[in-house]
Amino acid sequence: MKKFWSNLSLNKKLVLIAITLGVIALFAGDPYGGTTIKVNEKSIALSTVDNSDKVSVTELADWIIKDKSDFELVDLRSEEKYNEYTIPGSQCIPLPQISSSDLLRNQKIILFSDDDVASSQAWFILKSKNYKGVYILDGGLNAWKEKILFPKAPVNASKDELVEFEKMKEVAKFFGGQAQTDSSVTETKQEIKLPTTTGGTTKTTAPTAKKKKREGC
Amino acid sequence: MTSITKTIIHAFEKDEGHEHIHIAAKPYSNPYLVGIGLGLVLLTAFVIMGRGLGASGALSTLVATTVNTIAPDHATGNNFYSEYLGDGKTNPLMDWLIFQTLGVLAGGFLSGTISHRVFKSVEKGPRISTKMRFVYAFIGGGLLGYGAKLARGCMSGQALSGGAVLNLGSWVFMMMVFVGGYAAAYFMRRQWT
Amino acid sequence: MNAPFFKFEYFNSDVSLIIAFAIGIAFGIALEKGGFGRATILASQFYFTNMRVLKVMFTAIVTAMLGLYFLSVIGFVDLSLVYLTQTNLLPMAVGGLIAGLGFIIGGYCPGTSMVAVATGKLDALVFVAGMIFGILVFGEMFPGIEEFFNSGYMGTITLPSYFNLSYGLVVFLVVLMAVGAFTAAEWGEKKMAAKTGKEIL
Numbered sequence: 001m002k003k004f005w006s007n008l009s010l011n012k013k014l015v016l017i018a019i020t021l022g023v024i025a026l027f028a029g030d031p032y033g034g035t036t037i038k039v040n041e042k043s044i045a046l047s048t049v050d051n052s053d054k055v056s057v058t059e060l061a062d063w064i065i066k067d068k069s070d071f072e073l074v075d076l077r078s079e080e081k082y083n084e085y086t087i088p089g090s091q092c093i094p095l096p097q098i099s100s101s102d103l104l105r106n107q108k109i110i111l112f113s114d115d116d117v118a119s120s121q122a123w124f125i126l127k128s129k130n131y132k133g134v135y136i137l138d139g140g141l142n143a144w145k146e147k148i149l150f151p152k153a154p155v156n157a158s159k160d161e162l163v164e165f166e167k168m169k170e171v172a173k174f175f176g177g178q179a180q181t182d183s184s185v186t187e188t189k190q191e192i193k194l195p196t197t198t199g200g201t202t203k204t205t206a207p208t209a210k211k212k213k214r215e216g217c
Numbered sequence: 218m219t220s221i222t223k224t225i226i227h228a229f230e231k232d233e234g235h236e237h238i239h240i241a242a243k244p245y246s247n248p249y250l251v252g253i254g255l256g257l258v259l260l261t262a263f264v265i266m267g268r269g270l271g272a273s274g275a276l277s278t279l280v281a282t283t284v285n286t287i288a289p290d291h292a293t294g295n296n297f298y299s300e301y302l303g304d305g306k307t308n309p310l311m312d313w314l315i316f317q318t319l320g321v322l323a324g325g326f327l328s329g330t331i332s333h334r335v336f337k338s339v340e341k342g343p344r345i346s347t348k349m350r351f352v353y354a355f356i357g358g359g360l361l362g363y364g365a366k367l368a369r370g371c372m373s374g375q376a377l378s379g380g381a382v383l384n385l386g387s388w389v390f391m392m393m394v395f396v397g398g399y400a401a402a403y404f405m406r407r408q409w410t
Numbered sequence: 411m412n413a414p415f416f417k418f419e420y421f422n423s424d425v426s427l428i429i430a431f432a433i434g435i436a437f438g439i440a441l442e443k444g445g446f447g448r449a450t451i452l453a454s455q456f457y458f459t460n461m462r463v464l465k466v467m468f469t470a471i472v473t474a475m476l477g478l479y480f481l482s483v484i485g486f487v488d489l490s491l492v493y494l495t496q497t498n499l500l501p502m503a504v505g506g507l508i509a510g511l512g513f514i515i516g517g518y519c520p521g522t523s524m525v526a527v528a529t530g531k532l533d534a535l536v537f538v539a540g541m542i543f544g545i546l547v548f549g550e551m552f553p554g555i556e557e558f559f560n561s562g563y564m565g566t567i568t569l570p571s572y573f574n575l576s577y578g579l580v581v582f583l584v585v586l587m588a589v590g591a592f593t594a595a596e597w598g599e600k601k602m603a604a605k606t607g608k609e610i611l
Contacts, residue, residue, distance in 0.1 A: 014249050015589050021476050022585030025578040031482035031489045032577075105488050106417045130485075132418070215493040217271035217314070217365070217375015218497055228451050246453075248462045249592075251444035258436040259470060260477040265429060267414025268493040270437055272520035275540070280545045297552040316427045318524060320434015325525030327435070328442035337530045340449035340517060348496055354449075354533040356475020357516015358523070358540020359547065365520060366561065367547040372513075373437075373521040375502070377467065381474035383569040383580055386497030390506040397510020400476025402456035405514050409453040 039128045053123065054138045055110050061148045061171050064088060071108040071133075074098075076118045077141075087112065087144060088175070098122045105131050112137035113142070149177030259381055266313070269378020272364065273371040275318035277301050282309050297366070342409040353408055413487040438525055447525035449517025449533060456514050459602050462596035468588040479581050499562035516540060 008016070032082040063071070064087075073090035075082050093101045095118050103109055109131065111119040119136045126134045137144070146152075151168040154161045169179040219404040245251075262270055264293045281301035285292035292298040329335040365371035368390045370379065376394060379387020412418040416426055419556045444466045445451045454460035482489040513519055518526060523541070526534030552559070570577040 018585050022582040025581040028483045028578050031479050215268045216495050217274045217370030223540040245445040246443050248465035249469050252466040253473050255440040255470035256473025259474040262433050263478055263492055264413045265415050267417045267491050276541055277545050295552055297549045311432045316430035320431040321438035322525045322528045324435035324438025325442045325447055325528035328439040329529035335529045340531050341535050350533050351536045354516050354536040355540035355547035357512045358537040359544035361512030361516055362541035362544025363548045364505045364508030364512055366545055368502040372519040380471040382494055384494050384607055385450055385567045385569055385572050386502040390502045393503050393506025397507040398456045398514045401511050401514045
């Protein structure tokens, strides 16, 4: 065997190496690693402890107001619910389709649904597929409605809390909501119309604007 | 720079006659080894930058930037030029391809100097004059510039880089380049053979 | 470690420019060593006297393809983040044809012309001037041909995806095709050399 190898010319050696690698490629599998999910339990468990994978609704509202566009906001609910109302700038990827979506592994992705259940499931799926920057909107849309759209005036508030509430009033107005100053507000919540959103459509154009670096020839 | 222009003008005035270049230089390396080297450079670009190599893009950026300086409204209104002008916040000349191309110039010069292959000359076959060679070079360059832009890339960007990632359009482009080259080879035989 | 490094923001775009320059130097050295800074060598591909262009090009493609494939399979590189130009079928075919004509008429391609300029070839300078002119003509004509330019859009699509074959199978087939092409090239060169008696550079 060794003699056979050393008797070959350089070119023939290269051809043999190339064909061998080609044959290995036949059995080596999918380079996109698409269907397999590798679960690293330790790292996933660790990241849940320090809450580094959660984003609060107030943080998100702040980013949207400041027009930050370095993240992808994903609404995991059905399309009907998405069209009814969604957080501005989000795109609709229902939970069943989350693993086959267009999302890239190096993007910052913030997931939300009505509560935390679906977003936690989606978070786990994406983390197992080696997505790096996945976050859960803490409290989901329910927290968004409660804290951002219809913030309630704090009872027996301190001066700081009142100042904070004034700020929240402005934030609520920005998103088309309304601050609740009356304590008997829980029934009227149903009647208050959720602000109509154009959030869905604007997101589709944003990704192309972000790709300013040309990568072609 | 002026000595080069003088030489070009001089070449147009006097026919230099048959000038087949002989190299007293080092011979070229095994093409397969060179290919592996080139492939590794390309692979490095993929692994570090997530993109391949290129060439025509740098010239396009130059052209677009020049047009923008002379006639900014025309450039920004044109969908082709505006692609190369970026978002208006960064200097379009701070472009990856431009820096890569500058590197190619440096690397080519470096390698050529080490192997004694740098000298003023005109590459052409024995049956054609320098003047005609320049005419063909200009026409060929024009066709290549046009074709490369139509195909969104040249041999380096499409054929080489796109080929390695098995891009469909790149392979189609590559095949057609060989078709075009072989088809016109007969008509160009006087220039090269 | 996650690759491509730039896509995971291991360094910023200013550093990427320095990297571009470094990669360019390596690119230029490889091209020059391959004899690609000379139009006569490039053109002889199309007369079967010197098949360097085919050998170097396909070897490079196969090397990078194999490297990228295996690095992705082991999970080091995220292949989905590696840039893929979109495919516009007819414009790319026509563009390829025109570029092929330009290649044999002009004797260079954009990358090799840079190396040729760097090693003193005057015709390469003229070629570059021609390219700039060609790009300018294209740019000025663009509003008229924009529709054609964007026609035949097929998204970003790879050979495996188009032919519905596994990526590994296409890799294997490309290797086979390249080896076949090299064998034919070696045979062709020897025949031409025997006929003309000229030495292969």
